[in-house]
Amino acid sequence: MPIRRRVGLAVAVASSAVAGAVLPPLAHADSADSGVLYVDNASHANCSDVGAGTSAQPYCTIQAAADAAQPGQTVRIAPGRGGYEEQVTVRRSGLPGKPITFNGELVYLSGTVPVGVRSWSTGTQPAPHGFVLAGVHDVTVTGLAIGGPQEGVLVQDSERIVLDRNSVAAGNPVSNGVRAYPNAAPGVRIVGRSTAVTLSRNVISDVGTAGVAVDAGVTGTVITTNQVTNNPAEGVLVTDAPGTVVVSNTFAQNCGSDLSLAGNSSGATVENNIVSKLPAFSCANGMQSPYANLTVSAGSTAGTKADYNVVAPAIGGSGYSWGGATYANPYAFKATGQGVHDYGADPQLGYRASGFGVVQYAPVAAQGVTDAADESAPGMLDSDVYGRPRADHPKIADTGTGTGFVDRGAVELQDTMSASVWTTPYPRAGHPLQARIGYAYTGGWAPAGARLDFGDGSQPVWANPGTVEIDHDYPTAGPYTVTLTATSETGLTRTSVSTVNIAPAGPISARLSVAQDDNTVARIKVTDKSDGPWPVSRYTVDFGDGSAPVVTDGSAPPNGLTHDYAVSGTYTVTETVTDDHGRSAGASVQQYVHGPLAGVPFTGSFAGPSTHLGLFDNGRWALSTQKSSAQAGTIWTFGSPGDVPVVGAWDNACRCRLGIYRPSTGTFALKHNDGSVSAVQFGDPGDIPAVGAWDRNGHDQLGIYRPSIGTLAVRHDDGSVTTMPFGDAGDLPVVGDWDGVGHAQFGLFRPGRNPGDPNLFILRHDDGSVSTATYGVKGDLPVVGDWLGKGRTTFGVFGPSTRLFTLSNAYAGQADVSFTIYG
DSSP: OOOOOOOOHHHHHHTSSSTTOOOOOSOOOOOTTTOEEEEOOSTTSOOOTTSOOOSSSOBSSHHHHHHHOOTTOEEEEOOTTTOBOSOEEEOOOOBTTBOEEEEOOSOTTSOOEEESOSSOOOSSSOOOOSEEEESOEEEEEESEEEOOSSOSEEEESOEEEEEESOEEOOSSOEETTEESSSOOOOSEEEETTOEEEEEESOEEESOSSOSEEEOTTOBOOEEESOEEESOSSOSEEEESOTTOEEESOEEESOSSOSEEEESSOOSOEEESOEEEOSOOTTSTTTTOOSSOSEEEOGGGOTTOEEESOEEEOOTTOOSEEETTEEESSHHHHGGGTOOTTOBOSOOOOOOOOTTSOOOOOOOOOOBTTBTOOOTTSTTOOSBOTTSOBOOOOTTSOOOSSTTSOOOSSSOOOOOOOEEEEEEEEOOBTTBTTEEEEEEEEEOOSSEEEEEEEOSSSSOOEEOOSEEEEEEEEOSSSEEEEEEEEEEETTSOEEEEEEEEEEOOOOOOBOOEEEEOSOTTTTEEEEEEOOBOSSOEEEEEEEOSSSSOOEEEESSSOOTTEEEEOSSOEEEEEEEEEEETTSOEEEEEEEEEEOSBOOSEEEEEOSSSSSOEEEEEETTEEEEESSSSSEEOSEEEEOSOTTOEEEEEOSSOSSOOEEEEEETTTTEEEEEOTTSOEEEEEOOOTTOEEOOBOOSOSSSOBEEEEETTTTEEEEEOTTSOEEEEEOOOTTOEEEEEOTTSSSSOEEEEEEOOSSTTOEEEEEEEOTTSOEEEEEEEETTOEEEEEOTTSSSSOEEEEEETTTTEEEEOOGGGTOOOEEEOEEO
């Protein structure tokens, strides 16, 4: 049953029995050739009744605009300062097709512009109305809340007047059981020679007497699609006014007859109305009423058609009074030949008790009420009292004429399918571009489902009925329009949109800490402290010693990751983290790592009788006074990278001092007791220093060993040089007091030739004899000294790969010693 929009409002009325009664369109667009007059009495409006009524300086009163309006112009009335307490008397007329329009802009029930005197006191002057239209034509009044002690609207001797989408509560109604003024009046009264007056889509309730009174002499009145309820007398009272059209209205809780055609009001059309008195709380007789819902006098029956109405009488009451005879219900009324299609069940309107505010008098969906109107009746509109289109209920058979699916009464039931969506940014850890999306979806009459589109190109999802909240991650920052689209099997669509602005994600941050627990092991532990809006998926740690970086894939950080360094030193540990969106950050920590010291070994007696050991590392001297595992006790700086350490008693035999040999220039640099440094040129590139007490005069002399020819050269104090051939290519010189004779003796260290082969110490004695001993393995470096302070030199080795000193004490009958110098 597809929904078909009916013809426009103006066309519908023009084609009815009351040709010429033109209603305004729902839109509020200004007429391009007529202009707009503005009314706004709010404090900010800078209004003036002597101005031109522009938007910059509007009129203060509606009356001033009414006195200035020209045909085709619209008087646009802003809400102002609580409305307009005035009677508006319209003295100017429009032209056919170019009415003067008074437009309150806001649709009733959604907020209206109040018009009418509320503080009038009884006196000699007549009580004011809300609007008075006397002797004018082609005027439209729309979108206003009209009140006053007399009729809210008085139309007198006027034609082509349209009252559309107003709410009327006037005529001195009863409040708290009393009237404010002596006399009561209807909400709207049409009198005199008025013709072609149309009342459409108005709410008329709580007035003084009848909701609408059409008086003698009036012709061609159209009362269509109004809600006329809770009035103390008739809903509509037509007296001696032939040709009145009353169609598609909802009457409820009126204390008199809902519709009364009195005197000679023949030729009327009464169709498609809902006429109900259940319950009438505000009436004196409560739920029982002596008045028929529909009363047609004997003088009004001629030419009058009553059909397609829903008539629900009060308890014990009559639905109809026709020509003086009463009929309890539609079934009895059909005997008159009228009401053939009338429906007599209670439409179950959304009634209200007195004092409980405005309600929508909408019926329940039912056969005979829904999709059951005579669409061909004069004055029918294409929208209901709320401006909503006609809708076809798919589960109720179409029994009306025309399209067959126009509802009876002023309210067109709408498919209850609804869709509403709202959004808010909702960033969370791991989800920085997330939004929380809430929606409400009701399936309605014939649901075909609802789809939620996140607006980012991702796959839409089906929406579940009810109120739901879900979280959604967006790919990038920016605005996104979320759309909820609900559809029905009848082709109806409900759409709701909401825009959410996703802020950019924060940066990824790399942080780490490095710690060492045991200073005897060059081992560090890394703790990751990185963070970022997205999970980190890769951690890369470079330990800064040339080893391969450690890469950890996955969300778990490499906390507890350890690394061992070969030697102590300051290392830069760098961590690079990459999140699951491809963004990277890095951080570095410089850490001094305690552990085996780097360098080449040196020996010397710096204090006391025994020989001390140390390591020389590119100008840094680290000396250990113990021959056991310990940190270096003394750190000196002397020399440069590439220098070779030499230690000797340059000034006396009591204490050794530092020195270096620079192979590139064959130069010795010696540091003396007083802190001075002397330089001595001796040797050639490739020579190896061999320092010792060669002259037996209380201090050491310089010497070099030239391994290319296996020759020792000694420089004496007087500058002379003596040489001694000894050894083979590849041998390394060692100098010590092998025999405890108090002066230097020469020796060689011959490294093992193959992995695992022992090294050979070759020691030359004063008598020219040679002794040998194997010690250590290939790759070791020689060290010699008096380890126990016995007055005699022995030997040892240093393993560069293990950082281990191993000293022989066999000559003293004691065990060897192995240790590492830590820094």
